Amino acid sequence: MPIPSLDRDVEQRLRRDDVRYTRGRRAVVQALATAAGPRSAAELHQDMGSDVPLSSLYRTLTVLEEANIISPHFGARGLTRYELAEWITGHHHHYVCIECGAVEDIDVSEEIEHKVDALVEEISGMASFNPTSHVLEIEGRCRRCR
Amino acid sequence: MPIPSLDRDVEQRLRRDDVRYTRGRRAVVQALATAAGPRSAAELHQDMGSDVPLSSLYRTLTVLEEANIISPHFGARGLTRYELAEWITGHHHHYVCIECGAVEDIDVSEEIEHKVDALVEEISGMASFNPTSHVLEIEGRCRRCR
DNA sequence: TTCCTTGCAAACGATTTGCATTGGA
DNA sequence: TCCAATGCAAATCGTTTGCAAGGAA
Numbered sequence: 001m002p003i004p005s006l007d008r009d010v011e012q013r014l015r016r017d018d019v020r021y022t023r024g025r026r027a028v029v030q031a032l033a034t035a036a037g038p039r040s041a042a043e044l045h046q047d048m049g050s051d052v053p054l055s056s057l058y059r060t061l062t063v064l065e066e067a068n069i070i071s072p073h074f075g076a077r078g079l080t081r082y083e084l085a086e087w088i089t090g091h092h093h094h095y096v097c098i099e100c101g102a103v104e105d106i107d108v109s110e111e112i113e114h115k116v117d118a119l120v121e122e123i124s125g126m127a128s129f130n131p132t133s134h135v136l137e138i139e140g141r142c143r144r145c146r
Numbered sequence: 147m148p149i150p151s152l153d154r155d156v157e158q159r160l161r162r163d164d165v166r167y168t169r170g171r172r173a174v175v176q177a178l179a180t181a182a183g184p185r186s187a188a189e190l191h192q193d194m195g196s197d198v199p200l201s202s203l204y205r206t207l208t209v210l211e212e213a214n215i216i217s218p219h220f221g222a223r224g225l226t227r228y229e230l231a232e233w234i235t236g237h238h239h240h241y242v243c244i245e246c247g248a249v250e251d252i253d254v255s256e257e258i259e260h261k262v263d264a265l266v267e268e269i270s271g272m273a274s275f276n277p278t279s280h281v282l283e284i285e286g287r288c289r290r291c292r
Numbered sequence: 293t294t295c296c297t298t299g300c301a302a303a304c305g306a307t308t309t310g311c312a313t314t315g316g317a
Numbered sequence: 318t319c320c321a322a323t324g325c326a327a328a329t330c331g332t333t334t335g336c337a338a339g340g341a342a
Contacts, residue, residue: 020316022322041307056323058307063322074220078331079306095275106273112265119261124284127252129241130292135283138266140276166296166341187332202298204332209297224306225331 006033006088010069017067024052028060029069029084037094037103038073038081075137076101093136099145106138152179155234156215163213170198174206175215175230183240183249184219184227221283222247239282245291252284 010029011021031047032039039047041057048057061082064070070082075096081103083089091113093106108116116136124131156175157167177193178185185193187203194203207228210216216228221242227249229235237259239252254262262282270277 018321020321022316024323042305053324054306055308055325059309059323062308072223074222076220077218077226078224080223093269095273096281098278106269106275108269108272112269115265119258119265120282120284123239123252123254123258123282124286126254126258127241129252129284129286131284131286132244133285135242135281135285136266136269137281138270138275138277139279139281140270141278164296168297168341170298199299200331201300201333205298205334208333 009088013069014067019063019067024056025060025064027052028057028064032070032082032084035083037105038075038083040076040079040081042079043081073103075103093138095138095140095142097142097145098139099141102142102144104142152234159215160213165209165213170202171206171210173198174203174210178216178228178230181229183251184221184229186222186225186227188225189227219249221249239284241284241286241288243288243291244285245287248288248290250288 006029007021007026014021014025027048028044031044035047041054041061044061045052045054045057061070065072065082068085069088071085073081073083073094075081075094083105086092089105090107093108095104095106096102116134120131120134152175153167153172160167160171173194174190177190181193187200187207190207191198191200191203207216211218211228214231215234217231219227219229219240221227221240229251232238235251236253239254241250241252242248262280266277266280
């Protein structure tokens, strides 16, 4: 999923908060941009060559989350994975392996997404909720675990 | 959500695995049966009066999960919440507060659930996945946080 | 007696924090 | 220069485990 103006957009967004777009932060954004799904701190640590200390990585993730560059995903026991925020990647869903916990992105057509939205509205209406967004995850066994 | 034959059903299910349905286990099942949504070990500990040691509670949760009496829910940073398995409560969805992380059950009509299933099938088909189930969570701010 | 179950304390893995150092505007 | 960002080590939090004691069949 190539995002042409990614660095520019992120830098601009960070500048708003007076936050610097440093080498370490660029590396995380890069790693997430090329990942096939949400990644945990440990996974990013591997992806990135393991020289950055974990504590710095966690700090970077916190900063990026606060600036709304990345979003947390809680789909596995006791660990948080991150992905680029939807204003960057566009709205999407996840395929989650019930065996190993791996998570993969699913992009859906606008047409289908409209149907999802309509359903969420319908359900929320009946329960008198005020939805701001939704999460749809499809569970199954991934290639490796099948 | 009153479940008339709950204790009987659970006991029977546990006996299959040669697992005893002890006082502590009954208490957890009871607490979950009356909860409005998934509960974490710490939350259950409070719900139950706090005299059971946490380690026992965790062990109970492990046993009940292995016997498929309860199911884990990962919707919050670094903590697992549990709810009664869907063969007991019926399939349902969740309303998740984006502010405080509280989770509440949403029961939907069969009619709507059919639509959800159809959508999941449609999406999975396009991605050549083999779905065994799905999770739909509606996000918003709960009464308290609004 | 024979296992399953529980309690307590220590161990663990993911994440956070204090503090001194480094680095960029 | 000056404050944000980083590295390292220690602390914290949710959860798990070893081991000895308690209980039910």
